[in-house]
Amino acid sequence: MTHKNGSTDQFQPPIWLRNPHLQTVWPTLFRRIDLAPDATERLQTPDDDFLDLDWYQRGNSRLLVLSHGLEGYSRRPYMLGMVRAALANGWDVLAWNFRSCSGEMNRQPCFYHSGSSDDLSLVVERALAWSLAYESVALGGFSMGGNVTLVYLGQQQALLDPRIRGAVVFSVPCDLAGSARELARPANRFYMSRFMDELRAKVRAKQALYPDLIPLEGVDQMKTFAEYDDRYTAPLHGFRDAEDYWYRCSSTRFMGGIRVPALIVNAADDPFLGAGSYPYAEVMDNRQLKLEVPPHGGHVGFVGDERNGQYWSEWRAMRFLESLD
Structure with a gap:
Protein backbone atom coordinates (compact mmCIF):
# COMPACT_ATOMS: atom_id res chain seq x y z
CA MET A 1 0.00 0.00 0.00
CA THR A 2 1.42 3.37 -1.03
CA HIS A 3 0.44 6.66 0.61
CA LYS A 4 0.19 10.14 -0.82
CA ASN A 5 3.75 11.02 0.11
CA GLY A 6 5.03 7.97 -1.78
CA SER A 7 5.79 6.00 1.36
CA THR A 8 4.57 2.48 2.02
CA ASP A 9 3.59 0.63 5.16
CA GLN A 10 6.98 -1.09 5.13
CA PHE A 11 9.90 0.25 7.13
CA GLN A 12 12.41 1.68 4.65
CA PRO A 13 15.59 3.07 6.23
CA PRO A 14 18.36 4.50 4.05
CA ILE A 15 21.08 2.04 3.08
CA TRP A 16 23.59 3.52 5.51
CA LEU A 17 21.19 2.85 8.43
CA ARG A 18 20.50 -0.80 7.69
CA ASN A 19 23.08 -2.19 10.05
CA PRO A 20 21.16 -3.83 12.94
CA HIS A 21 23.57 -2.63 15.62
CA LEU A 22 23.42 0.94 14.35
CA GLN A 23 19.63 0.73 14.39
CA THR A 24 19.74 -0.55 17.96
CA VAL A 25 22.07 2.05 19.49
CA TRP A 26 21.09 5.11 17.42
CA PRO A 27 18.03 6.19 19.49
CA THR A 28 19.95 5.85 22.76
CA LEU A 29 22.85 7.91 21.49
CA PHE A 30 21.13 10.58 19.42
CA ARG A 31 17.45 10.88 20.29
CA ARG A 32 16.30 13.39 22.89
CA ILE A 33 12.66 14.14 23.67
CA ASP A 34 11.70 16.85 26.15
CA LEU A 35 8.32 15.74 27.46
CA ALA A 36 7.32 15.78 31.11
CA PRO A 37 4.32 13.89 32.51
CA ASP A 38 1.26 15.86 33.55
CA ALA A 39 1.14 13.90 36.79
CA THR A 40 3.00 11.13 38.58
CA GLU A 41 1.52 8.55 40.89
CA ARG A 42 2.89 5.93 43.26
CA LEU A 43 0.66 2.87 43.10
CA GLN A 44 0.84 0.72 46.22
CA THR A 45 0.86 -3.03 45.62
CA PRO A 46 -0.86 -5.69 47.78
CA ASP A 47 2.55 -6.99 48.96
CA ASP A 48 3.58 -3.61 50.41
CA ASP A 49 5.63 -2.47 47.43
CA PHE A 50 5.06 0.26 44.86
CA LEU A 51 4.92 1.01 41.15
CA ASP A 52 5.65 4.52 39.84
CA LEU A 53 3.36 5.77 37.08
CA ASP A 54 3.61 8.69 34.64
CA TRP A 55 0.30 10.12 33.39
CA TYR A 56 -0.05 12.18 30.22
CA GLN A 57 -3.59 13.50 30.14
CA ARG A 58 -5.28 15.66 27.51
CA GLY A 59 -8.89 14.83 28.30
CA ASN A 60 -9.12 12.09 25.68
CA SER A 61 -11.54 9.18 25.99
CA ARG A 62 -8.85 6.68 24.98
CA LEU A 63 -5.81 5.57 26.99
CA LEU A 64 -2.61 3.84 25.95
CA VAL A 65 -0.74 1.93 28.70
CA LEU A 66 2.98 1.59 27.89
CA SER A 67 5.48 -0.92 29.32
CA HIS A 68 9.24 -0.43 28.90
CA GLY A 69 12.03 -2.93 28.31
CA LEU A 70 14.63 -4.66 30.49
CA GLU A 71 16.45 -2.14 32.67
CA GLY A 72 14.58 0.66 30.94
CA TYR A 73 12.20 3.13 32.54
CA SER A 74 9.16 5.19 31.66
CA ARG A 75 11.07 8.16 30.20
CA ARG A 76 13.46 6.46 27.82
CA PRO A 77 13.41 8.05 24.34
CA TYR A 78 11.52 5.11 22.81
CA MET A 79 8.83 5.49 25.47
CA LEU A 80 8.55 9.26 25.13
CA GLY A 81 8.47 9.00 21.35
CA MET A 82 5.43 6.74 21.57
CA VAL A 83 3.87 8.98 24.22
CA ARG A 84 4.22 12.00 21.96
CA ALA A 85 2.77 10.17 18.97
CA ALA A 86 -0.17 8.89 20.99
CA LEU A 87 -0.99 12.35 22.39
CA ALA A 88 -0.93 13.76 18.87
CA ASN A 89 -3.40 11.08 17.79
CA GLY A 90 -5.99 11.57 20.50
CA TRP A 91 -4.81 9.20 23.20
CA ASP A 92 -3.98 9.85 26.83
CA VAL A 93 -1.02 7.77 28.02
CA LEU A 94 -0.04 5.94 31.19
CA ALA A 95 3.65 4.93 31.14
CA TRP A 96 4.69 2.80 34.11
CA ASN A 97 7.92 1.61 35.68
CA PHE A 98 8.65 -1.97 36.62
CA ARG A 99 9.77 -2.47 40.23
CA SER A 100 13.21 -0.91 40.87
CA CYS A 101 13.22 0.96 37.53
CA SER A 102 11.97 4.43 38.51
CA GLY A 103 15.16 5.55 40.24
CA GLU A 104 14.23 4.26 43.69
CA MET A 105 14.78 0.67 44.80
CA ASN A 106 11.58 -1.20 45.50
CA ARG A 107 10.86 -2.52 48.98
CA GLN A 108 10.41 -6.26 48.49
CA PRO A 109 13.23 -8.76 47.86
CA CYS A 110 11.92 -9.45 44.35
CA PHE A 111 12.63 -7.14 41.42
CA TYR A 112 10.66 -7.68 38.21
CA HIS A 113 10.93 -10.25 35.44
CA SER A 114 9.79 -10.95 31.89
CA GLY A 115 6.50 -12.44 33.05
CA SER A 116 5.57 -9.78 35.63
CA SER A 117 1.95 -9.73 34.52
CA ASP A 118 0.59 -9.30 38.06
CA ASP A 119 2.08 -5.81 38.21
CA LEU A 120 0.78 -4.93 34.75
CA SER A 121 -2.63 -6.16 35.88
CA LEU A 122 -2.51 -3.72 38.82
CA VAL A 123 -1.61 -0.87 36.48
CA VAL A 124 -4.44 -1.74 34.09
CA GLU A 125 -6.91 -1.94 36.97
CA ARG A 126 -5.78 1.52 38.09
CA ALA A 127 -6.23 2.85 34.57
CA LEU A 128 -9.72 1.40 34.26
CA ALA A 129 -10.72 2.86 37.64
CA TRP A 130 -9.57 6.36 36.69
CA SER A 131 -12.25 8.96 37.30
CA LEU A 132 -12.19 10.08 33.67
CA ALA A 133 -13.72 6.69 32.80
CA TYR A 134 -11.81 5.91 29.61
CA GLU A 135 -14.03 4.36 26.99
CA SER A 136 -11.24 2.34 25.45
CA VAL A 137 -7.76 1.23 26.54
CA ALA A 138 -4.91 -0.16 24.47
CA LEU A 139 -1.64 -1.71 25.63
CA GLY A 140 1.80 -1.09 24.20
CA GLY A 141 5.16 -2.59 25.03
CA PHE A 142 8.79 -2.71 24.03
CA SER A 143 11.07 -5.74 24.29
CA MET A 144 10.54 -7.28 27.75
CA GLY A 145 7.53 -5.01 28.26
CA GLY A 146 6.05 -6.43 25.08
CA ASN A 147 6.49 -9.96 26.38
CA VAL A 148 4.80 -9.04 29.67
CA THR A 149 1.94 -7.46 27.71
CA LEU A 150 1.33 -10.60 25.64
CA VAL A 151 1.58 -12.84 28.72
CA TYR A 152 -1.01 -10.67 30.50
CA LEU A 153 -3.44 -10.77 27.57
CA GLY A 154 -3.06 -14.52 27.19
CA GLN A 155 -3.64 -15.13 30.88
CA GLN A 156 -6.73 -12.93 31.01
CA GLN A 157 -8.41 -14.52 27.99
CA ALA A 158 -12.20 -14.07 28.21
CA LEU A 159 -11.90 -12.32 31.60
CA LEU A 160 -10.27 -9.29 29.96
CA ASP A 161 -12.18 -6.06 30.56
CA PRO A 162 -14.11 -5.23 27.35
CA ARG A 163 -12.70 -1.70 27.36
CA ILE A 164 -9.27 -3.14 26.49
CA ARG A 165 -9.39 -3.13 22.71
CA GLY A 166 -5.96 -4.42 21.69
CA ALA A 167 -2.19 -4.17 21.90
CA VAL A 168 0.86 -3.29 19.83
CA VAL A 169 4.33 -4.49 20.83
CA PHE A 170 7.81 -4.15 19.34
CA SER A 171 11.05 -6.16 19.47
CA VAL A 172 9.58 -8.84 21.73
CA PRO A 173 11.67 -11.77 23.04
CA CYS A 174 8.70 -14.13 22.74
CA ASP A 175 11.07 -17.07 23.37
CA LEU A 176 13.13 -16.06 26.40
CA ALA A 177 15.56 -18.98 26.24
CA GLY A 178 16.36 -18.25 22.61
CA CYS A 249 7.32 -16.72 31.09
CA SER A 250 7.79 -16.88 27.30
CA SER A 251 4.81 -15.21 25.65
CA THR A 252 4.58 -17.87 22.92
CA ARG A 253 2.97 -20.11 25.56
CA PHE A 254 0.13 -17.62 26.07
CA MET A 255 -0.63 -16.44 22.54
CA GLY A 256 -3.41 -18.96 22.03
CA GLY A 257 -5.41 -17.29 24.79
CA ILE A 258 -5.28 -13.72 23.44
CA ARG A 259 -8.79 -12.53 22.59
CA VAL A 260 -8.14 -8.99 21.33
CA PRO A 261 -6.23 -7.77 18.25
CA ALA A 262 -2.49 -7.69 18.93
CA LEU A 263 0.25 -6.56 16.54
CA ILE A 264 3.77 -7.92 17.08
CA VAL A 265 6.57 -6.15 15.17
CA ASN A 266 9.96 -7.90 15.34
CA ALA A 267 12.68 -6.88 12.90
CA ALA A 268 14.30 -9.78 11.06
CA ASP A 269 17.76 -8.44 11.94
CA ASP A 270 17.07 -7.91 15.67
CA PRO A 271 20.31 -8.98 17.41
CA PHE A 272 18.43 -9.86 20.61
CA LEU A 273 16.01 -12.39 19.12
CA GLY A 274 16.34 -16.05 18.20
CA ALA A 275 14.13 -17.93 15.76
CA GLY A 276 11.58 -18.73 18.46
CA SER A 277 10.76 -15.03 18.88
CA TYR A 278 9.12 -14.95 15.44
CA PRO A 279 5.89 -16.79 16.35
CA TYR A 280 4.61 -17.66 12.88
CA ALA A 281 2.81 -20.82 14.02
CA GLU A 282 1.11 -19.10 16.95
CA VAL A 283 -0.10 -16.30 14.70
CA MET A 284 -1.47 -18.78 12.19
CA ASP A 285 -3.47 -20.42 14.98
CA ASN A 286 -4.99 -17.21 16.37
CA ARG A 287 -6.75 -14.75 14.08
CA GLN A 288 -6.40 -11.99 16.67
CA LEU A 289 -2.62 -11.92 16.24
CA LYS A 290 -0.68 -10.15 13.52
CA LEU A 291 3.08 -10.52 13.08
CA GLU A 292 5.14 -8.12 10.99
CA VAL A 293 8.83 -8.82 10.36
CA PRO A 294 10.53 -5.86 8.63
CA PRO A 295 13.94 -6.81 7.15
CA HIS A 296 15.61 -4.02 9.13
CA GLY A 297 15.07 -2.23 12.43
CA GLY A 298 17.43 -3.78 14.97
CA HIS A 299 16.16 -3.91 18.55
CA VAL A 300 13.70 -1.11 19.39
CA GLY A 301 15.27 0.89 16.57
CA PHE A 302 13.28 1.55 13.40
CA VAL A 303 15.29 4.71 12.73
CA GLY A 304 15.58 6.56 9.44
CA ASP A 305 12.07 6.37 7.98
CA GLU A 306 10.33 9.15 9.85
CA ARG A 307 6.64 9.76 9.15
CA ASN A 308 5.16 13.11 10.18
CA GLY A 309 8.04 13.61 12.61
CA GLN A 310 7.51 10.18 14.16
CA TYR A 311 9.73 7.11 14.08
CA TRP A 312 8.28 4.46 11.80
CA SER A 313 7.39 2.29 14.83
CA GLU A 314 5.34 5.13 16.32
CA TRP A 315 3.59 5.78 13.02
CA ARG A 316 2.87 2.06 12.61
CA ALA A 317 1.55 1.78 16.15
CA MET A 318 -0.82 4.70 15.65
CA ARG A 319 -2.16 3.23 12.40
CA PHE A 320 -2.82 -0.06 14.13
CA LEU A 321 -4.47 1.55 17.15
CA GLU A 322 -6.79 3.53 14.89
CA SER A 323 -7.96 0.26 13.34
CA LEU A 324 -9.22 -0.91 16.74
CA ASP A 325 -12.11 1.57 16.84
Whole structure:
Protein backbone atom coordinates (compact mmCIF):
# COMPACT_ATOMS: atom_id res chain seq x y z
CA MET A 1 0.00 0.00 0.00
CA THR A 2 1.42 3.37 -1.03
CA HIS A 3 0.44 6.66 0.61
CA LYS A 4 0.19 10.14 -0.82
CA ASN A 5 3.75 11.02 0.11
CA GLY A 6 5.03 7.97 -1.78
CA SER A 7 5.79 6.00 1.36
CA THR A 8 4.57 2.48 2.02
CA ASP A 9 3.59 0.63 5.16
CA GLN A 10 6.98 -1.09 5.13
CA PHE A 11 9.90 0.25 7.13
CA GLN A 12 12.41 1.68 4.65
CA PRO A 13 15.59 3.07 6.23
CA PRO A 14 18.36 4.50 4.05
CA ILE A 15 21.08 2.04 3.08
CA TRP A 16 23.59 3.52 5.51
CA LEU A 17 21.19 2.85 8.43
CA ARG A 18 20.50 -0.80 7.69
CA ASN A 19 23.08 -2.19 10.05
CA PRO A 20 21.16 -3.83 12.94
CA HIS A 21 23.57 -2.63 15.62
CA LEU A 22 23.42 0.94 14.35
CA GLN A 23 19.63 0.73 14.39
CA THR A 24 19.74 -0.55 17.96
CA VAL A 25 22.07 2.05 19.49
CA TRP A 26 21.09 5.11 17.42
CA PRO A 27 18.03 6.19 19.49
CA THR A 28 19.95 5.85 22.76
CA LEU A 29 22.85 7.91 21.49
CA PHE A 30 21.13 10.58 19.42
CA ARG A 31 17.45 10.88 20.29
CA ARG A 32 16.30 13.39 22.89
CA ILE A 33 12.66 14.14 23.67
CA ASP A 34 11.70 16.85 26.15
CA LEU A 35 8.32 15.74 27.46
CA ALA A 36 7.32 15.78 31.11
CA PRO A 37 4.32 13.89 32.51
CA ASP A 38 1.26 15.86 33.55
CA ALA A 39 1.14 13.90 36.79
CA THR A 40 3.00 11.13 38.58
CA GLU A 41 1.52 8.55 40.89
CA ARG A 42 2.89 5.93 43.26
CA LEU A 43 0.66 2.87 43.10
CA GLN A 44 0.84 0.72 46.22
CA THR A 45 0.86 -3.03 45.62
CA PRO A 46 -0.86 -5.69 47.78
CA ASP A 47 2.55 -6.99 48.96
CA ASP A 48 3.58 -3.61 50.41
CA ASP A 49 5.63 -2.47 47.43
CA PHE A 50 5.06 0.26 44.86
CA LEU A 51 4.92 1.01 41.15
CA ASP A 52 5.65 4.52 39.84
CA LEU A 53 3.36 5.77 37.08
CA ASP A 54 3.61 8.69 34.64
CA TRP A 55 0.30 10.12 33.39
CA TYR A 56 -0.05 12.18 30.22
CA GLN A 57 -3.59 13.50 30.14
CA ARG A 58 -5.28 15.66 27.51
CA GLY A 59 -8.89 14.83 28.30
CA ASN A 60 -9.12 12.09 25.68
CA SER A 61 -11.54 9.18 25.99
CA ARG A 62 -8.85 6.68 24.98
CA LEU A 63 -5.81 5.57 26.99
CA LEU A 64 -2.61 3.84 25.95
CA VAL A 65 -0.74 1.93 28.70
CA LEU A 66 2.98 1.59 27.89
CA SER A 67 5.48 -0.92 29.32
CA HIS A 68 9.24 -0.43 28.90
CA GLY A 69 12.03 -2.93 28.31
CA LEU A 70 14.63 -4.66 30.49
CA GLU A 71 16.45 -2.14 32.67
CA GLY A 72 14.58 0.66 30.94
CA TYR A 73 12.20 3.13 32.54
CA SER A 74 9.16 5.19 31.66
CA ARG A 75 11.07 8.16 30.20
CA ARG A 76 13.46 6.46 27.82
CA PRO A 77 13.41 8.05 24.34
CA TYR A 78 11.52 5.11 22.81
CA MET A 79 8.83 5.49 25.47
CA LEU A 80 8.55 9.26 25.13
CA GLY A 81 8.47 9.00 21.35
CA MET A 82 5.43 6.74 21.57
CA VAL A 83 3.87 8.98 24.22
CA ARG A 84 4.22 12.00 21.96
CA ALA A 85 2.77 10.17 18.97
CA ALA A 86 -0.17 8.89 20.99
CA LEU A 87 -0.99 12.35 22.39
CA ALA A 88 -0.93 13.76 18.87
CA ASN A 89 -3.40 11.08 17.79
CA GLY A 90 -5.99 11.57 20.50
CA TRP A 91 -4.81 9.20 23.20
CA ASP A 92 -3.98 9.85 26.83
CA VAL A 93 -1.02 7.77 28.02
CA LEU A 94 -0.04 5.94 31.19
CA ALA A 95 3.65 4.93 31.14
CA TRP A 96 4.69 2.80 34.11
CA ASN A 97 7.92 1.61 35.68
CA PHE A 98 8.65 -1.97 36.62
CA ARG A 99 9.77 -2.47 40.23
CA SER A 100 13.21 -0.91 40.87
CA CYS A 101 13.22 0.96 37.53
CA SER A 102 11.97 4.43 38.51
CA GLY A 103 15.16 5.55 40.24
CA GLU A 104 14.23 4.26 43.69
CA MET A 105 14.78 0.67 44.80
CA ASN A 106 11.58 -1.20 45.50
CA ARG A 107 10.86 -2.52 48.98
CA GLN A 108 10.41 -6.26 48.49
CA PRO A 109 13.23 -8.76 47.86
CA CYS A 110 11.92 -9.45 44.35
CA PHE A 111 12.63 -7.14 41.42
CA TYR A 112 10.66 -7.68 38.21
CA HIS A 113 10.93 -10.25 35.44
CA SER A 114 9.79 -10.95 31.89
CA GLY A 115 6.50 -12.44 33.05
CA SER A 116 5.57 -9.78 35.63
CA SER A 117 1.95 -9.73 34.52
CA ASP A 118 0.59 -9.30 38.06
CA ASP A 119 2.08 -5.81 38.21
CA LEU A 120 0.78 -4.93 34.75
CA SER A 121 -2.63 -6.16 35.88
CA LEU A 122 -2.51 -3.72 38.82
CA VAL A 123 -1.61 -0.87 36.48
CA VAL A 124 -4.44 -1.74 34.09
CA GLU A 125 -6.91 -1.94 36.97
CA ARG A 126 -5.78 1.52 38.09
CA ALA A 127 -6.23 2.85 34.57
CA LEU A 128 -9.72 1.40 34.26
CA ALA A 129 -10.72 2.86 37.64
CA TRP A 130 -9.57 6.36 36.69
CA SER A 131 -12.25 8.96 37.30
CA LEU A 132 -12.19 10.08 33.67
CA ALA A 133 -13.72 6.69 32.80
CA TYR A 134 -11.81 5.91 29.61
CA GLU A 135 -14.03 4.36 26.99
CA SER A 136 -11.24 2.34 25.45
CA VAL A 137 -7.76 1.23 26.54
CA ALA A 138 -4.91 -0.16 24.47
CA LEU A 139 -1.64 -1.71 25.63
CA GLY A 140 1.80 -1.09 24.20
CA GLY A 141 5.16 -2.59 25.03
CA PHE A 142 8.79 -2.71 24.03
CA SER A 143 11.07 -5.74 24.29
CA MET A 144 10.54 -7.28 27.75
CA GLY A 145 7.53 -5.01 28.26
CA GLY A 146 6.05 -6.43 25.08
CA ASN A 147 6.49 -9.96 26.38
CA VAL A 148 4.80 -9.04 29.67
CA THR A 149 1.94 -7.46 27.71
CA LEU A 150 1.33 -10.60 25.64
CA VAL A 151 1.58 -12.84 28.72
CA TYR A 152 -1.01 -10.67 30.50
CA LEU A 153 -3.44 -10.77 27.57
CA GLY A 154 -3.06 -14.52 27.19
CA GLN A 155 -3.64 -15.13 30.88
CA GLN A 156 -6.73 -12.93 31.01
CA GLN A 157 -8.41 -14.52 27.99
CA ALA A 158 -12.20 -14.07 28.21
CA LEU A 159 -11.90 -12.32 31.60
CA LEU A 160 -10.27 -9.29 29.96
CA ASP A 161 -12.18 -6.06 30.56
CA PRO A 162 -14.11 -5.23 27.35
CA ARG A 163 -12.70 -1.70 27.36
CA ILE A 164 -9.27 -3.14 26.49
CA ARG A 165 -9.39 -3.13 22.71
CA GLY A 166 -5.96 -4.42 21.69
CA ALA A 167 -2.19 -4.17 21.90
CA VAL A 168 0.86 -3.29 19.83
CA VAL A 169 4.33 -4.49 20.83
CA PHE A 170 7.81 -4.15 19.34
CA SER A 171 11.05 -6.16 19.47
CA VAL A 172 9.58 -8.84 21.73
CA PRO A 173 11.67 -11.77 23.04
CA CYS A 174 8.70 -14.13 22.74
CA ASP A 175 11.07 -17.07 23.37
CA LEU A 176 13.13 -16.06 26.40
CA ALA A 177 15.56 -18.98 26.24
CA GLY A 178 16.36 -18.25 22.61
CA SER A 179 16.85 -14.57 23.34
CA ALA A 180 19.18 -15.37 26.23
CA ARG A 181 21.26 -17.56 23.92
CA GLU A 182 21.41 -14.84 21.26
CA LEU A 183 22.59 -12.22 23.71
CA ALA A 184 25.26 -14.60 25.02
CA ARG A 185 26.86 -14.78 21.56
CA PRO A 186 30.23 -12.99 21.22
CA ALA A 187 28.77 -10.62 18.60
CA ASN A 188 26.40 -9.27 21.25
CA ARG A 189 28.96 -8.91 24.04
CA PHE A 190 28.47 -5.12 24.12
CA TYR A 191 24.76 -5.41 24.97
CA MET A 192 25.24 -8.27 27.41
CA SER A 193 27.97 -6.39 29.24
CA ARG A 194 25.77 -3.31 29.66
CA PHE A 195 22.82 -5.33 30.93
CA MET A 196 25.00 -7.21 33.39
CA ASP A 197 26.58 -4.01 34.73
CA GLU A 198 23.13 -2.61 35.44
CA LEU A 199 21.79 -5.82 36.96
CA ARG A 200 24.86 -6.28 39.16
CA ALA A 201 24.41 -2.75 40.53
CA LYS A 202 20.81 -3.55 41.43
CA VAL A 203 21.78 -6.79 43.11
CA ARG A 204 24.26 -4.92 45.29
CA ALA A 205 21.65 -2.31 46.21
CA LYS A 206 19.13 -5.02 47.04
CA GLN A 207 21.69 -7.00 49.04
CA ALA A 208 22.17 -3.97 51.26
CA LEU A 209 18.48 -4.24 52.16
CA TYR A 210 18.39 -8.03 52.47
CA PRO A 211 21.94 -9.15 53.36
CA ASP A 212 20.85 -12.60 54.55
CA LEU A 213 18.69 -13.33 51.52
CA ILE A 214 20.72 -12.18 48.53
CA PRO A 215 24.28 -13.54 48.15
CA LEU A 216 26.96 -11.55 46.36
CA GLU A 217 29.53 -14.34 45.95
CA GLY A 218 30.51 -14.63 42.31
CA VAL A 219 28.32 -11.74 41.12
CA ASP A 220 31.27 -9.99 39.44
CA GLN A 221 32.05 -13.10 37.42
CA MET A 222 28.55 -13.39 35.95
CA LYS A 223 28.52 -12.68 32.23
CA THR A 224 25.19 -14.06 30.94
CA PHE A 225 21.48 -14.07 31.69
CA ALA A 226 21.72 -17.81 32.34
CA GLU A 227 24.01 -17.19 35.30
CA TYR A 228 22.05 -14.18 36.59
CA ASP A 229 18.62 -15.77 36.23
CA ASP A 230 19.80 -19.02 37.87
CA ARG A 231 21.24 -17.15 40.85
CA TYR A 232 18.72 -14.33 41.33
CA THR A 233 15.65 -14.14 39.07
CA ALA A 234 14.52 -17.74 39.52
CA PRO A 235 14.80 -18.12 43.31
CA LEU A 236 13.49 -14.62 44.08
CA HIS A 237 10.39 -15.14 41.95
CA GLY A 238 9.53 -18.76 42.60
CA PHE A 239 11.06 -20.52 39.60
CA ARG A 240 13.18 -23.67 39.74
CA ASP A 241 16.03 -22.26 37.65
CA ALA A 242 16.68 -20.08 34.61
CA GLU A 243 15.30 -22.62 32.14
CA ASP A 244 12.10 -23.00 34.16
CA TYR A 245 11.71 -19.22 34.33
CA TRP A 246 12.31 -18.77 30.61
CA TYR A 247 9.86 -21.52 29.70
CA ARG A 248 7.07 -20.42 32.01
CA CYS A 249 7.32 -16.72 31.09
CA SER A 250 7.79 -16.88 27.30
CA SER A 251 4.81 -15.21 25.65
CA THR A 252 4.58 -17.87 22.92
CA ARG A 253 2.97 -20.11 25.56
CA PHE A 254 0.13 -17.62 26.07
CA MET A 255 -0.63 -16.44 22.54
CA GLY A 256 -3.41 -18.96 22.03
CA GLY A 257 -5.41 -17.29 24.79
CA ILE A 258 -5.28 -13.72 23.44
CA ARG A 259 -8.79 -12.53 22.59
CA VAL A 260 -8.14 -8.99 21.33
CA PRO A 261 -6.23 -7.77 18.25
CA ALA A 262 -2.49 -7.69 18.93
CA LEU A 263 0.25 -6.56 16.54
CA ILE A 264 3.77 -7.92 17.08
CA VAL A 265 6.57 -6.15 15.17
CA ASN A 266 9.96 -7.90 15.34
CA ALA A 267 12.68 -6.88 12.90
CA ALA A 268 14.30 -9.78 11.06
CA ASP A 269 17.76 -8.44 11.94
CA ASP A 270 17.07 -7.91 15.67
CA PRO A 271 20.31 -8.98 17.41
CA PHE A 272 18.43 -9.86 20.61
CA LEU A 273 16.01 -12.39 19.12
CA GLY A 274 16.34 -16.05 18.20
CA ALA A 275 14.13 -17.93 15.76
CA GLY A 276 11.58 -18.73 18.46
CA SER A 277 10.76 -15.03 18.88
CA TYR A 278 9.12 -14.95 15.44
CA PRO A 279 5.89 -16.79 16.35
CA TYR A 280 4.61 -17.66 12.88
CA ALA A 281 2.81 -20.82 14.02
CA GLU A 282 1.11 -19.10 16.95
CA VAL A 283 -0.10 -16.30 14.70
CA MET A 284 -1.47 -18.78 12.19
CA ASP A 285 -3.47 -20.42 14.98
CA ASN A 286 -4.99 -17.21 16.37
CA ARG A 287 -6.75 -14.75 14.08
CA GLN A 288 -6.40 -11.99 16.67
CA LEU A 289 -2.62 -11.92 16.24
CA LYS A 290 -0.68 -10.15 13.52
CA LEU A 291 3.08 -10.52 13.08
CA GLU A 292 5.14 -8.12 10.99
CA VAL A 293 8.83 -8.82 10.36
CA PRO A 294 10.53 -5.86 8.63
CA PRO A 295 13.94 -6.81 7.15
CA HIS A 296 15.61 -4.02 9.13
CA GLY A 297 15.07 -2.23 12.43
CA GLY A 298 17.43 -3.78 14.97
CA HIS A 299 16.16 -3.91 18.55
CA VAL A 300 13.70 -1.11 19.39
CA GLY A 301 15.27 0.89 16.57
CA PHE A 302 13.28 1.55 13.40
CA VAL A 303 15.29 4.71 12.73
CA GLY A 304 15.58 6.56 9.44
CA ASP A 305 12.07 6.37 7.98
CA GLU A 306 10.33 9.15 9.85
CA ARG A 307 6.64 9.76 9.15
CA ASN A 308 5.16 13.11 10.18
CA GLY A 309 8.04 13.61 12.61
CA GLN A 310 7.51 10.18 14.16
CA TYR A 311 9.73 7.11 14.08
CA TRP A 312 8.28 4.46 11.80
CA SER A 313 7.39 2.29 14.83
CA GLU A 314 5.34 5.13 16.32
CA TRP A 315 3.59 5.78 13.02
CA ARG A 316 2.87 2.06 12.61
CA ALA A 317 1.55 1.78 16.15
CA MET A 318 -0.82 4.70 15.65
CA ARG A 319 -2.16 3.23 12.40
CA PHE A 320 -2.82 -0.06 14.13
CA LEU A 321 -4.47 1.55 17.15
CA GLU A 322 -6.79 3.53 14.89
CA SER A 323 -7.96 0.26 13.34
CA LEU A 324 -9.22 -0.91 16.74
CA ASP A 325 -12.11 1.57 16.84
